[in-house]
Amino acid sequence: MPETVTPLGDGPGSEPGGTPGGTPQPPRGGRGRRTALIAAAVAVVAAVAVVGALGLGGGDGGTGAPPRSGSLVPVTRTTLTERTEVDGELGYGKEIPLPVRATGTVTWLPRPGAAAGRGDTLLRVDDRPVVLLYGALPMYRDLGLTAARPATPAESAPPPAGPGAPAKPSGTAAPRQSAPASPRQSAREVKGMDVLQFETNLAALGHTGFTVDETFTARTAEAVKRWQGSLGLPRTGRVGVGDVIYAGGRIRVGHAGVRVGSAAAENALTYTSTSRKVVVNASAADASWAVRGTAVRVTLPSGTTVKGVVASVGKQATAASEGGGKDGSEQGGAATVPVTVTIGDQRALGRLESGPVTVAYVGREVKDVLAVPVAALVALAEGGHGLETADGAFVAVRTGLFADGKVEVSGRGVREGLRVRIPE
Incomplete structure (x- = not known):
């Protein structure tokens, strides 16, 4: 008789489509089911990572979720300074009138913005230079030797003989008269702090030969003559009240208040500092x-x-x-x-x-505090802020002063040198 072949899975105790002995065959469409299971597992892992990042269910040390990408920076101990900005204007300051005392017609003016120092000509009046010198006292009087007051006849006459004076012997010669005083001896010397100030400038300009003190002597007058000669002025040995102007140092010429050809006045010229x-x-x-x-x-x-x-x-x-x-x-x-x-x-x-500028001054300052870049802070789900450590854990922190791109941090688990992540 011919042999009978039983199809696999059709014998006794078998499921349709099964294997001998009842072993089930993989169902049709099994590849799609495996793909669905793998996708579900990936979703669970992603959810766990999100929970860890948000700090859900974690303690102070956080969870050991896989670390995210980003650069690591250390927690440092430093001084943070908060600065406040205000608007300002750069320039040379307010222009101040020069105390011009010269009288006459203005014959020359400097250009605005020109710098002037000791010995320089500020302007010319009646073609005479008005010179800048350094000092705090204004020029309030002429400086030079003055003629002594001539003696009156009463001061010149010899004193009368008193009752007890010895009689003049007859035949004696008349007393010898003293020689008239020379012009230098008859000149009276001017004294004062303004003399000291002027003599200091005169010596600084190289015209020496006298003692720098509070007395204007004949030797001072000789030095003045040499100085006048260098300026092309008559050598009088006297300094007029309008010949010089005093300032605290080098100046920057401002705007003129008069024109060439106008009468000189106190507002003829202004100045500012050179800084x-x-x-x-x-x-x-x-x-x-x-x-x-x-x-x-x-x-x-x-x-x-x-x-x-x-x-x-x-x-x-x-x-x-x-x-x-x-x-x-x-x-x-x-x-x-x-x-x-x-x-x-x-x-x-x-x-x-000149121009607009910004001025920043210190508003608040904290010293010897722990700080991290502001970008290292992460928001926690339960509220507040935290830091992500290198191993992916999250540490809750309290924030303090924000300044210069950094923030003051403190809290349990925060220490100097701790490496934290700046998320990308």
Whole structure:
């Protein structure tokens, strides 16, 4: 008889489509099911990572979720300084009138912006130079030798003989008269602090041969004649009240108040310091930072930052114009006081002579604190901020002062040198 073949899975105890002995075959469509299971597992892992990043269910040490990408930076101990910025104006300061005392017609004026030092001609009046000298006292009188007051007949006559005076012997010669005083002996010397100031300048210009003191002597007059000769002036040995002008040092010529050909006057010429400075119209209600000697930073229009020092603070407040500062807020219409800031390194200013600048001063400062870059902070789901460590754990922190791109941090588990991640 021919042999009968039983199809696999059709014998007794078999499931349709099964194998001998009842072993089930993989169902049709099994590849799709495996793909679905793998996708579900990936979703679970991703959810766990999100929970770890948000700090859900973690303690102070966080969970050991796989670390994310990003750079690592250490927690450092440093000083943080918060700075507040205000608007300022760079320039040479307010122009001050020169105390011109010369009388006559102005025949020459310097150009505005020209620098002048000791011995330089500031202007010419009746074609005579008016010279700049250094000093605090103004020129208030002429300097030179003055003629002595001639003696009156009563002062010249010999004293009368008194009752007890010895009789003049007969036949004796008349007493010998003293020789008339020479012009130098008859000249009276001028004394005063203004003489000392002038003689100091005269010697500094190289005209010496006298003692620098408070007395204008004949030797001083000789030095004055040599100085006058160098200026093309008549050698009189006397200095007129309008021949010189005193200032505290080198000056920068400002604008003229008269024209060539006009009569000389006290407002004929103005001047400023040769050093550029910054003037800030600070809010009178918030000017506690403006103390003489306070260090500030000045940012120029080019972006360059230079160091400055508060030199003076005005004592009279004035009402500001509407509009205020750059943000158009609190300074608008508020009373302000002028604050002058000097710049020690004038070369750092380059060729810029005037323009708007920004002045930054210290508002708050904390020393010896732990800090990290602000970008290292992460928000925690339970509230507050934290730091992600190198192994992916999250540490809760308390934040303090924000300054210069860093933030003060503190809390359990935060220590100097701890490496934390800046997320990408």
